[in-house]
Amino acid sequence: DTEVTQTPKHLVMGMTNKKSLKCEQHMGHRAMYWYKQKAKKPPELMFVYSYEKLSINESVPSRFSPECPNSSLLNLHLHALQPEDSALYLCASRMDRGLFGELFFGEGSRLTVL
Amino acid sequence: AQKVTQAQTEISVVEKEDVTLDCVYETRDTTYYLFWYKQPPSGELVFLIRRNSFDEQNEISGRYSWNFQKSTSSFNFTITASQVVDSAVYFCALSEVNTPLVFGKGTRLSVIA
Numbered sequence A: 001d002t003e004v005t006q007t008p009k010h011l012v013m014g015m016t017n018k019k020s021l022k023c024e025q026h027m028g029h030r031a032m033y034w035y036k037q038k039a040k041k042p043p044e045l046m047f048v049y050s051y052e053k054l055s056i057n058e059s060v061p062s063r064f065s066p067e068c069p070n071s072s073l074l075n076l077h078l079h080a081l082q083p084e085d086s087a088l089y090l091c092a093s094r095m096d097r098g099l100f101g102e103l104f105f106g107e108g109s110r111l112t113v114l
Numbered sequence B: 001a002q003k004v005t006q007a008q009t010e011i012s013v014v015e016k017e018d019v020t021l022d023c024v025y026e027t028r029d030t031t032y033y034l035f036w037y038k039q040p041p042s043g044e045l046v047f048l049i050r051r052n053s054f055d056e057q058n059e060i061s062g063r064y065s066w067n068f069q070k071s072t073s074s075f076n077f078t079i080t081a082s083q084v085v086d087s088a089v090y091f092c093a094l095s096e097v098n099t100p101l102v103f104g105k106g107t108r109l110s111v112i113a
Helices: none
Strands: A004-007 A010-013 A018-025 A031-037 A044-050 A053-057 A064-070 A073-079 A087-094 A109-113 B003-005 B010-014 B019-021 B024-026 B032-039 B046-052 B059-061 B064-069 B074-079 B088-096 B107-112
Touching: A004 A087, A010 A018, A018 A031, A018 A087, A031 A073, A044 A064, A044 A073, A053 A064, B003 B088, B010 B019, B019 B107, B024 B074, B032 B074, B046 B059, B046 B064, B046 B074, B074 B088
Parallel strands: A010 A109, B010 B107
Antiparallel strands: A004 A018, A018 A073, A031 A044, A031 A087, A044 A053, A064 A073, A087 A109, B003 B024, B019 B074, B032 B046, B032 B088, B059 B064, B064 B074, B088 B107
């Protein structure tokens, strides 16, 4: 069983909707990540939080808004998305951003934008 | 800039065959880590192995083995006696100091019964 939990597993939304993806880990990891993965492509990094502060934003459009309320939780708020934003959104955590530890991934939230 | 190349896009093998997935990387750093992840149809990325740049010993874990060769900048992954459950997309990845993980494009392995 994965130690990184993502909800919901599936989400369908219209372009005018506002929704959120949630991610939770209880491994004491201090770095958390959002990745976006299109079909048959590798995961692409979106955001990195280190000690609850945003440390990397890979030029992601503002319609994606991350939030890290505490060290165990990571949210991705979605607003005014486009159909091309449909993808698998993966959350991951790591003990510390600067270390070489492996990333632990959740099962992902599969998003469809109509 | 770091880069990971997985030249094999898709591989199909018959069950019980051995299969090797290739990974070639580029980096200017002397300290780095290499990873392999498995992504089954369920979507989750499952960690398989991590290897640091100072440890070139090959590793075996059950039916899985990894061959790390710095001379050719390769970190290949072999599955012995493949099984249908091995069918997945396999990603090789590279991490340098304070940089996010960089993934290769992945190799889709299909094991046919």
